[in-house]
Amino acid sequence: MPITPEQRDEIDRLRAVTATTRRATVPALEEILYQPLEVLDHGFVRVIDYMGDDAAVVQAARVSYGKGTKKVSEDAGLIKYLMRHRHSTPFEMCEIKFHVKLPIFVARQWIRHRTANVNEYSARYSILDREFYVPAPEQLGAQAVVNRQGRGDVLEGEEAAAVMRLLREDSERAYDHYEEMLNQREDGTVIDPSRQGLARELARMNLPLNYYTQWYWKVDLHNLLHFLSLRADAHAQYEIRVYADAMLDVVKRWVPAVYESFTEYRMGGAHLSRAGLDVVKRLLAGEPVTQEESGLSKREWRELMQQLGRSEG
Amino acid sequence: MPITPEQRDEIDRLRAVTATTRRATVPALEEILYQPLEVLDHGFVRVIDYMGDDAAVVQAARVSYGKGTKKVSEDAGLIKYLMRHRHSTPFEMCEIKFHVKLPIFVARQWIRHRTANVNEYSARYSILDREFYVPAPEQLGAQAVVNRQGRGDVLEGEEAAAVMRLLREDSERAYDHYEEMLNQREDGTVIDPSRQGLARELARMNLPLNYYTQWYWKVDLHNLLHFLSLRADAHAQYEIRVYADAMLDVVKRWVPAVYESFTEYRMGGAHLSRAGLDVVKRLLAGEPVTQEESGLSKREWRELMQQLGRSEG
Amino acid sequence: MPITPEQRDEIDRLRAVTATTRRATVPALEEILYQPLEVLDHGFVRVIDYMGDDAAVVQAARVSYGKGTKKVSEDAGLIKYLMRHRHSTPFEMCEIKFHVKLPIFVARQWIRHRTANVNEYSARYSILDREFYVPAPEQLGAQAVVNRQGRGDVLEGEEAAAVMRLLREDSERAYDHYEEMLNQREDGTVIDPSRQGLARELARMNLPLNYYTQWYWKVDLHNLLHFLSLRADAHAQYEIRVYADAMLDVVKRWVPAVYESFTEYRMGGAHLSRAGLDVVKRLLAGEPVTQEESGLSKREWRELMQQLGRSEG
Amino acid sequence: MPITPEQRDEIDRLRAVTATTRRATVPALEEILYQPLEVLDHGFVRVIDYMGDDAAVVQAARVSYGKGTKKVSEDAGLIKYLMRHRHSTPFEMCEIKFHVKLPIFVARQWIRHRTANVNEYSARYSILDREFYVPAPEQLGAQAVVNRQGRGDVLEGEEAAAVMRLLREDSERAYDHYEEMLNQREDGTVIDPSRQGLARELARMNLPLNYYTQWYWKVDLHNLLHFLSLRADAHAQYEIRVYADAMLDVVKRWVPAVYESFTEYRMGGAHLSRAGLDVVKRLLAGEPVTQEESGLSKREWRELMQQLGRSEG
Incomplete structure (x- = not known):
């Protein structure tokens, strides 16, 4: 909630x-x-x-x-x-x-x-507040291999369970220690009147992202x-x-x-590069075109074919 | 209007x-x-x-x-x-x-x-539209001498009249010629059907600021x-x-x-420089201060005295 | 120069x-x-x-x-x-x-x-400075009809000559009057010592764009x-x-x-809209497509055909 | 280093x-x-x-x-x-x-x-990288009381030691778990080849600020x-x-x-408010001024007196 x-x-x-x-x-x-x-x-x-x-x-x-x-x-x-x-x-x-x-x-x-x-x-x-994000199980993506900044398959079984447990425990513990350093609970009560409590601007640095x-x-x-x-x-x-x-x-x-x-x-549209537009023109003219002589890299070629709704040209 | x-x-x-x-x-x-x-x-x-x-x-x-x-x-x-x-x-x-x-x-x-x-x-x-600004007579300031980017006394007599006349006449003429180049009046009527009319993006360059x-x-x-x-x-x-x-x-x-x-x-306030603040402190302490040993330029000194509501310190 | x-x-x-x-x-x-x-x-x-x-x-x-x-x-x-x-x-x-x-x-x-x-x-x-722009003759485009903010054919003969003359004369006259209002020539000489000269911030408003x-x-x-x-x-x-x-x-x-x-x-590339991309896909699949059922306006259709290097599809 | x-x-x-x-x-x-x-x-x-x-x-x-x-x-x-x-x-x-x-x-x-x-x-x-900030002991300020977003006295003794320990331990543990979730050490070695490793974009959320x-x-x-x-x-x-x-x-x-x-x-300077400037003018004129009738709040009065280098006016 x-x-x-x-x-x-x-x-x-x-x-x-x-x-x-x-x-x-x-x-x-x-x-x-x-x-x-x-x-x-x-x-x-x-x-x-x-x-x-x-x-x-x-x-x-x-x-x-x-x-x-x-x-x-x-x-x-x-x-x-x-x-x-x-x-x-x-x-x-x-x-x-x-x-x-x-x-x-x-x-x-x-x-x-x-x-x-x-x-x-x-x-x-x-x-x-003591509120942190833990991904839903279906969002626990593994590191993608091709795209270095994305997710691949969803983790499963013990590996997924371990991740969830670590995230939760570390988040809870970090907040416990945040309160301890502040010498104050979330509801405002002081923990130990003999202590001063660390400045808020410092204590917060213990909380995870x-x-x-x-x-x-x-x-x-x-x-x-x-x-x-x-x-x-x-x-x-x-x-x-x-x-x-x-x-x-x-x-x-x-x-x-x-x-x-x-x-x-x-x-909903698509942006074509100069070389990509050239490929489209040649295809429309009935010419056969291959990736090798298209001027596009393999990745660009794959993306273009996807945009055009073609299997592999 | x-x-x-x-x-x-x-x-x-x-x-x-x-x-x-x-x-x-x-x-x-x-x-x-x-x-x-x-x-x-x-x-x-x-x-x-x-x-x-x-x-x-x-x-x-x-x-x-x-x-x-x-x-x-x-x-x-x-x-x-x-x-x-x-x-x-x-x-x-x-x-x-x-x-x-x-x-x-x-x-x-x-x-x-x-x-x-x-x-x-x-x-x-x-x-x-045929709409241009002509200053009211009391706004026809002469070039200021001390402050190079300001106005001094208000122009008077024939000089003022000449300025007003020039501004008005040049503005009216510029618009007449704007219409002529466009081959079109302000109300949209074509002037000479045998002509094409200059592009608007060009004709406008004849209008004054x-x-x-x-x-x-x-x-x-x-x-x-x-x-x-x-x-x-x-x-x-x-x-x-x-x-x-x-x-x-x-x-x-x-x-x-x-x-x-x-x-x-x-x-409504005032911003004092380091040296200006120093002058104020010394004045408040009852010290005599002169521009020469204040660290302020003559102009800064004059401005400070004005801000403090003093004649000349 | x-x-x-x-x-x-x-x-x-x-x-x-x-x-x-x-x-x-x-x-x-x-x-x-x-x-x-x-x-x-x-x-x-x-x-x-x-x-x-x-x-x-x-x-x-x-x-x-x-x-x-x-x-x-x-x-x-x-x-x-x-x-x-x-x-x-x-x-x-x-x-x-x-x-x-x-x-x-x-x-x-x-x-x-x-x-x-x-x-x-x-x-x-x-x-x-007394420096103003006058278009070269080949740049004196007439107002475009289809595209309201562009140029069409180049003006010719007397119409072109008249435009050039108006632009030049108005620009020269505006500067003459600018000097007169300033009571000062471009080289700094005072015109009439008995006058004060209008402030620069005002006189400039007589100059055209x-x-x-x-x-x-x-x-x-x-x-x-x-x-x-x-x-x-x-x-x-x-x-x-x-x-x-x-x-x-x-x-x-x-x-x-x-x-x-x-x-x-x-x-060098091209941006296709969702509907435009759809047209391309259908054309590549060998389907006949007409503007009417393409989802594109006539203008968009024309532009797309140009981008694809086709006459009129 | x-x-x-x-x-x-x-x-x-x-x-x-x-x-x-x-x-x-x-x-x-x-x-x-x-x-x-x-x-x-x-x-x-x-x-x-x-x-x-x-x-x-x-x-x-x-x-x-x-x-x-x-x-x-x-x-x-x-x-x-x-x-x-x-x-x-x-x-x-x-x-x-x-x-x-x-x-x-x-x-x-x-x-x-x-x-x-x-x-x-x-x-x-x-x-x-496994690199985190831990304040030097002299920077471990307690929460300020007057200024809610600042630091007061420096923590001492056991309280300071506890803060340092918590920050260090939580930071180290967070990184251990970061590696565990990634299934990879800082140096790139895989921890357990039978596991996939969580996406980097997710694992990072366990690290503290x-x-x-x-x-x-x-x-x-x-x-x-x-x-x-x-x-x-x-x-x-x-x-x-x-x-x-x-x-x-x-x-x-x-x-x-x-x-x-x-x-x-x-x-090095100071910005005076309208009321603050008024106080300065009156003081320079030899008038006595008190906070109560100055138009300044107590806090503003205190700050002004500090700026002017006066004890309490």
């Missing part, structure tokens, strides 16, 4: 309050506003606020005085045009703010995307889509991909026309 | 539509939403959208599940603390979007602030305040300062507690 | 000085260091400084203690891999600094790329390549494309392996 | 190679190029490359064809002027690249500064100074401050005039 009953109450109180606004408003997104969308064993993504909608992209592209255009179909057409031609600035005119709870090693990948605003929970100032942290993360739609194109991708590590997937669903609710054009022109 | 009756109607239609939202909402800002706040002879600033309020700064600083804190006074106290200690990230959690109409030479200064999203009206794609352009400009509160601290300052050129002043009023409506702490700790 | 004899001398003096360094050094780039590469009628691009080379990309990718790898071929292979998989951070580890002289309307397009450092010549502080400005522009290699992919493209306006072309030549000298992979995977 | 003999050799080989360049070169920085400057128990900062020097700031500020100015004293004067008036863009024209080895919890603070280029060692791709990571970090001088003004400050955590201090020494070698003006106008 990623949130406590007290947090649930706070969220419900916030959701109960409504106001009248002249701003662009998206009912489908209002529906889930502030609600935690669960990710991994203790994580979540919550939409805290948003600015703009599909029409706001059009409105900005036209630098208009009123709304974008009159008709939804015209808006969708322009959005497709903008997406196809990489006119990114109109998409920057929408903004969204998330509250995310995530393991520290995921946070470390995430933060490399610099064009966003971040405010993280401070372990210098506050004490972290699977501990959960939290942050507010605010980003414009263009940069969010860029993030999603990299992190909702098959090459991304599973533990960040599930966050990206949850956010992709949010995008679909928020700006359906942008979502549509994004999946059409970015996620 | 910065907007046409048609534009006025579009704005009124947009203002008439309201919706219900769970988001943080600021009634004082809703009041002026979409309204053009007039600046210079044909320019304006309009708030198109906003995200967050004073409480959102606190909410982000605490990485909270609900609102920031219960009490307004606690929020204000934390905001002061954040401002004083340069904790900038919580202020980045509020965002605002403006539609601005401004002379091109002002746009060129403005755009140097890179941490914002901009979508400008395209003179490659569309034809610009006092012509008006427009853009959507979106920025987070932290970067907006940084912009205002530089541009609502006495060293800024008058023509950009009036835009900054209009936006400062917007900030006051939007996030009054942030505005309060901003004027207290940034705009 | 884009530079004066005095400027030529300054450059020669700078070029004559050499030093010994332990830094990565690129002889082919040193050859042209500080030299103006002429662009348009009065513009240029000069390389002022650079950091890194091909090996520095590899060195950063490996977070290595020494150089990247031992062999040039291995480096090139890794660079290709990084480019193909959009690993952008190693390319950010090279940096280059240019001095550019360019028409103001070009500068206004250029500056939209925000991830660079810019220091522009200040017309608040200094007086601009084809006047030249200058700036120092510093950017990392990743962001430079992104800039070039947009601005060395056929959709870019000619007047900025020629700058991009000049800089592309610089990249070729500086980091030849990066240049190679950039032209292979970015400039 | 932060580096191995093999790494020492790689560095020495790199240092032995010199080249001739026309670029701005700084002998005092060349002296330490590539050398690890030791920080904490296993960390370091190494300068890998740099662009520009003091004169390059001036050159950019003047948008000059040659060098900045002729005289060093004029350069220093202009640099002071730029620093005092917050003209930041000329300082952005110098760039520096570091290789840094640092504990993960320090890396997490550091990375919040977004205006830099970073390439970190990948624990998805490679296996981390005091483990060392490494990255290449490249930043312009303006943003470096901003980083240093926050992180070489007394409010920064000791473990990041020592890195900032090492880099401040590098700045002194690299751009001595910039360093001088930075310490004069940024590090």
